Amino acid sequence: MKIAIIGANGYIGKHLAFYLQKKGYESMCYDIQNEKHDNYKQVDLTDKQSVVNIDLNVDYIYMFAGLTGTYAGFDNYETYVKINEIGLLNLLDAIRHSVYRPKVVFPSTRLVYRGIDKSLAEDDEKETKTLYAINKLACEGILYAYKQSFDIPYTIFRICIPYGNLLSTDYSFGTVGFFIKQAKAGKDITLYGGGNIKRTFTHIEDLCYQIVLASMKDESNGEIYNVGGQTLSLREAAEIIARKYGTNVMAVEWSERDLRIESEHTYFDDTKIRTLLNCKDFKQLEDFSRDI
Missing domain, CATH: 3.90.25.10 (UDP-galactose 4-epimerase, domain 1)
Known part of the structure; x- marks a missing residue:
């Protein structure tokens, strides 16, 4: 099994690479930084010529590159849209024009939901108060559109508060x-x-467990899951x-x-992912x- 991690130098990306290695899977890592070590390539997702350096002949692409933040997006809206949305589109366009169809594994956020004091299920009401939340909800729609038109599989995980190291x-x-x-x-x-x-609140090991195991299940194709905790x-x-x-x-x-x-x-209703994984306690x- 071949796996690529884009955004491998970020908090979750680093842990996914570590977790996959522990489970016996080798991954090729990509990020914007110019580093020299095995199984790593520098890639700028906002540059189409750079994106061609990504090996698409893999089973899964963990697309964990992006800018986070709440208010900062208003001051840097062009950068947020370019990295968070155009970056994903450049990757999907490259897959579209290739012979390969890796599953794209994508992190979304709690911030797409309208806040209410109840456990939020995946289809509950949405509300986007920040540009980052808008980026993420847009990306969910982009992935759906590319699956419908070009058969690019995906699984989305909405994440609340990860912690640990x-x-x-x-x-x-x-x-x-x-x-x-x-x-x-x-x-x-x-x-x-x-x-x-x-x-x-989700410990990083539980986060990796859910993302890796759920994304590898055929029935997760085209689905969105709240990450449990x-x-x-x-x-x-x-x-x-x-x-x-x-x-x-x-x-x-x-x-x-x-x-x-x-x-x-x-806070999340995690019934859907618990049912899929026959989940242990977190x-x-x-x-x-x-x-x-």
Whole structure:
């Protein structure tokens, strides 16, 4: 089995490469950085001439390159559209004009959902408050269109809050990483409005497990899955980390800018992926905190 990972230097991309290697799969890695090591090539997805360097004669392409962020997209909208949407289109166009049909595995986000205090299923109402969310929802539609017209298979995974590190003791990524950084420095963890908003927290090993196993199932072709995990309020998650380091959790007032784009409660109904995988229970943040 042959696998390509585009965006292999990112947080999830690095972990996918590591996870696949542990499972006995070899992957070819691509990213924008100019690096010299085995099984790696530099690729700029916004440049069609660069995209031709991607070996399409593979079974799966994990398309994990892109820009993340919330408010930053408004200040850099051309870059966000170019990298997040045109980059995917350039890849799909290359596949379209080739004899190969690898399955494209694509990460989407919780931010495509309209926030509400209930477990969100894949077909629940959508609302896009940031350019990044618009990018992701557009890409979901692009993948559907290219499957319909050119038989390019795909599977999409909507991700909420990933955390953890299988590669080192650097836990600086994302929401939980922010909590750890504050608490390790002896500072109180600050949360807008007290942190009563709920999210689904997924350990990176569980994330890789779900993405790899689900994408390899034939019945996942053309499907979208919420990635499973543990539902906690931001405050509950912060308190777990604060207890580890003997600090506190403090409420701060929302800034007007951040409140305008806040997605509110976004936590997942993961029944669909649990059913597909006959899933085990996922890791708990409390257990993770004991090991850091």
